Amino acid sequence: MNKKWLSSILVAIFSIAALVFIIMGKFNFAVLAMTIMFALSNGFRAKSFKEQGYVKEAKWMQYMAIFFAIASIVVFVIVLTD
Numbered sequence: 623m624n625k626k627w628l629s630s631i632l633v634a635i636f637s638i639a640a641l642v643f644i645i646m647g648k649f650n651f652a653v654l655a656m657t658i659m660f661a662l663s664n665g666f667r668a669k670s671f672k673e674q675g676y677v678k679e680a681k682w683m684q685y686m687a688i689f690f691a692i693a694s695i696v697v698f699v700i701v702l703t704d
Contacts (some may be wrong), residue, residue, distance in 0.1 A: 625666070625669075629662065629663070629666035632662050633659055633662055633663050633666075636655045636656070636658050636659035636662065637655075637656075637659050639651075639655040640652045640653075640655035640656045640659065643655060650697070650700065650701045650704060651701065653697055654694065654697045654698060654701055657690050657693045657694040657697055658690075658694050660686075660690040661687050661690035661691040661693075661694055662687075664683050664684075664686040664687035664690060665683075665684070665687035665691075667683045668680045668681075668683035668684040668686075668687055671683055
């Protein structure tokens, strides 16, 4: 499967999950789905920028992906302890 398709499908799944959790009123799970979505989209965008030769932008996107990955872990811990 193409990497672009895989990234699009994963981001779509987590964005739909976030919307479903918002409708259900489970906001902690919605935030978790959104932070995972942001981590994935920024990670795939960083790879894309690096392949295109945009090193500075790729580095920035990589840092954003790392930030959202850490935030996802923190939100996951909060959801588990709540």
